[in-house]
Amino acid sequence: MSQETGINIGSSIKDTIIAGLLALIVFGPVVGVLLDGYEFIARIDDVVWIVAIVMAGRFAISVFVQTESGKKFVYRQLTKEDGVSVTAPDYKSKMRYIIPIVIVIGLIAPFIASKYVLTVVILGLIYVLLGLGLNIVVGLAGLLDLGFVGFYAIGAYGLALGYEYLGLGFWSMLPLAAIMAGVAGAVLGFPVLRMHGDYLAIVTLGFGEIIRLVLTNWTEFTHGPNGVSAPLPTLFGLEFKRRSSDGTPFHEFFGLSYDSAFKYIFIYLVLFLVVLAVLYVKHRLTRMPIGRAWEALREDEIACRSLGLNHVLVKLSAFTLGASTGGIAGVFFATYQGFVNPSSFTFFESALILAIVVLGGMGSTLGVVIAAFVLTVAPEMLREFADYRVLMFGILMVVMMIWKPRGLVRVTRKGFATRKGVMK
Amino acid sequence: MSQENILEIENLVMHFGGIKALNDVTFDIKRGSVSALIGPNGAGKTTVFNCLTGFYKATGGGIMLNAGDKPTSVIKVLGEKFKGSDLVSPAAFFERVKYKMFGGSHLVNRAGLARTFQNIRLFKEMSVVENLLVAQHMIVNRSMLAGILNTESYKKTEEEALQRAFYWLEVVHLTEFANRLAGELSYGQQRRLEIARAMCTNPEIICLDEPAAGLNPSETEALASMIRVLRDEHNTTVLLIEHDMGMVMNISDYIVVLDHGEVIAKGGPEDIKSNPKVIAAYLGAEEGEDVTL
Ligand SMILES: Nc1ncnc2c1ncn2[C@@H]1O[C@H](COP(=O)(O)OP(=O)(O)OP(=O)(O)O)[C@@H](O)[C@H]1O
Numbered sequence A: 001m002s003q004e005t006g007i008n009i010g011s012s013i014k015d016t017i018i019a020g021l022l023a024l025i026v027f028g029p030v031v032g033v034l035l036d037g038y039e040f041i042a043r044i045d046d047v048v049w050i051v052a053i054v055m056a057g058r059f060a061i062s063v064f065v066q067t068e069s070g071k072k073f074v075y076r077q078l079t080k081e082d083g084v085s086v087t088a089p090d091y092k093s094k095m096r097y098i099i100p101i102v103i104v105i106g107l108i109a110p111f112i113a114s115k116y117v118l119t120v121v122i123l124g125l126i127y128v129l130l131g132l133g134l135n136i137v138v139g140l141a142g143l144l145d146l147g148f149v150g151f152y153a154i155g156a157y158g159l160a161l162g163y164e165y166l167g168l169g170f171w172s173m174l175p176l177a178a179i180m181a182g183v184a185g186a187v188l189g190f191p192v193l194r195m196h197g198d199y200l201a202i203v204t205l206g207f208g209e210i211i212r213l214v215l216t217n218w219t220e221f222t223h224g225p226n227g228v229s230a231p232l233p234t235l236f237g238l239e240f241k242r243r244s245s246d247g248t249p250f251h252e253f254f255g256l257s258y259d260s261a262f263k264y265i266f267i268y269l270v271l272f273l274v275v276l277a278v279l280y281v282k283h284r285l286t287r288m289p290i291g292r293a294w295e296a297l298r299e300d301e302i303a304c305r306s307l308g309l310n311h312v313l314v315k316l317s318a319f320t321l322g323a324s325t326g327g328i329a330g331v332f333f334a335t336y337q338g339f340v341n342p343s344s345f346t347f348f349e350s351a352l353i354l355a356i357v358v359l360g361g362m363g364s365t366l367g368v369v370i371a372a373f374v375l376t377v378a379p380e381m382l383r384e385f386a387d388y389r390v391l392m393f394g395i396l397m398v399v400m401m402i403w404k405p406r407g408l409v410r411v412t413r414k415g416f417a418t419r420k421g422v423m424k
Numbered sequence B: 001m002s003q004e005n006i007l008e009i010e011n012l013v014m015h016f017g018g019i020k021a022l023n024d025v026t027f028d029i030k031r032g033s034v035s036a037l038i039g040p041n042g043a044g045k046t047t048v049f050n051c052l053t054g055f056y057k058a059t060g061g062g063i064m065l066n067a068g069d070k071p072t073s074v075i076k077v078l079g080e081k082f083k084g085s086d087l088v089s090p091a092a093f094f095e096r097v098k099y100k101m102f103g104g105s106h107l108v109n110r111a112g113l114a115r116t117f118q119n120i121r122l123f124k125e126m127s128v129v130e131n132l133l134v135a136q137h138m139i140v141n142r143s144m145l146a147g148i149l150n151t152e153s154y155k156k157t158e159e160e161a162l163q164r165a166f167y168w169l170e171v172v173h174l175t176e177f178a179n180r181l182a183g184e185l186s187y188g189q190q191r192r193l194e195i196a197r198a199m200c201t202n203p204e205i206i207c208l209d210e211p212a213a214g215l216n217p218s219e220t221e222a223l224a225s226m227i228r229v230l231r232d233e234h235n236t237t238v239l240l241i242e243h244d245m246g247m248v249m250n251i252s253d254y255i256v257v258l259d260h261g262e263v264i265a266k267g268g269p270e271d272i273k274s275n276p277k278v279i280a281a282y283l284g285a286e287e288g289e290d291v292t293l
């Protein structure tokens, strides 16, 4: 067999059979055996389908990479520059045009979209907030935080319990929750931020679980697993309920007939503006001394200390700011659901937020926004595959780690025009 | 405060478990001098640096840094153990608590001492300019609100910081690489950038750990003249660790020789060159044997 003719069917078939066997081993027990009480139900046909798809896919890939264009594709993938890059000083990002368009679409969308789409998008935006918060901690400052959901829970329960015990509404709790979560972050952070990598990850993991367990078990205060209802936001005191106990509700005031979509439109608009504000702040932070200090700390903590940066305070500021963003997201989550209970704040949620940050590209703002929507909206759209959500999630992670280990969006750094150097 | 000596190291002892890395090291560094700390591999030179920059907490002894407006005890700012006398003196007690909570090696830098590392420690995924901007963290406007709102005064201090960064880039001949990632630079360029970064903190004394390691002869020559610029134009005292004897003898006013954690000789280049103990330590020869450096 000559080398030039290229396609070697024999080796492709060998690859295909190996892939098929692996698929059988992985999916056989997971998909093929259904527990029914103490009995098993064998679902051979599902397994056969999945294995067949895997084999067909493997065969196609195997043949493709042996063709000319396939070889080129592989070569490009292998030699691609995928790291950080510095832009030229006069470089103007295309985002200048995209951002105004997105803002306009974002402001018009709620009046066109159906209520269902709106609720999905609200969820997506909440995860954008969470991703941005964690991105400060993990992506910029390089602190692995596995308990981020704890701050999310503090925000959500802050609204629900603040309303129940103190009569505080959405608008007073929004800043208060940010402060509360930030303080919780600082209190947790001060003793533990002297630790590194793995230790910090374990401590934060514990923190997230402690918050959830306290919420579950302190039944007198939090109503435990039964949860608490959370209030809706108001527009200058106008409520979005069908009937209001005090004052006229929103729809009567404007002479509209009641529609439950109103409240979602309102939540969406407020959330959209908050996300824009957070995006702007995040964009500024990365160009400010504090943002540079976070990234420097991620790169080399010892060098930072040798330059006079107090590493504990720098880490603490990242932790606190990240936590308060999580707290704000929690408030929106509570008001959107109208109800919170501890089962929304499990470790899986922390893992999902972390996945958003990693998939998006550590430190990349645009990447986080895209990844947040992909990971929250896609499962909603693909409801039929709900059982396989975690499986698909895992596959996506593996594929990403192979093709784009540094995240969807390549991080760029701002270039500076050369100046005349001046001392003092 | 001694005006003459910028750094006074007294009976410094550093033990790592059973390893005695430093036994009783004593020497002073004169303000405005270029001094060198030399010795065979493993003599404890880097350990001395780590103690006086606050990365190691010395087991015993004292380090005084006479820079800024008041002398700084490096041992004290790292946070000491509580003593019985703290019970009667609340002021001393609170000072100790303060340094225990917020103390650390960063305070040594803020007192006016900067350093570079034997194994280069740049912020590799940040641009060259950004490396220099981070070093100016304590000088620039760190107000969160001013930065987010991008106020005029904030812009002004950022511009000043950039100008200072470009000034140092010119000194170390890296202006054309300003917008490259620090990790992409060649070894010699990275060493120079590290010196520029340390100088951006406006130190009164800079400690260089083997700045000429891995440089070719012409780069070493350029480095030597750069070190003279630091001393002559910026009134910076330089303390360096170096194995390149030609360069050490050429630029140093004062040399301290360390072997097995002890100072075996100190003095001017001429004295050191002819000191039999130093020759013996370097060449592993018996004292009195006829060898030259
Ligand atoms: N963190 C540490 N833990 C244990 N031992 C250490 C530590 N740091 C240094 N040492 C020991 O202290 C001694 C002196 O090391 P040091 O790095 O100061 O040598 P050096 O003079 O800088 O050598 P070189 O010229 O090779 O850089 C060595 O025996 C080393 O093993």
Ligand SMILES: [Mg+2]
Residues within 6 Å of the ligand: B045, B046, B047, B118
């Ligand atoms: Mg050394």
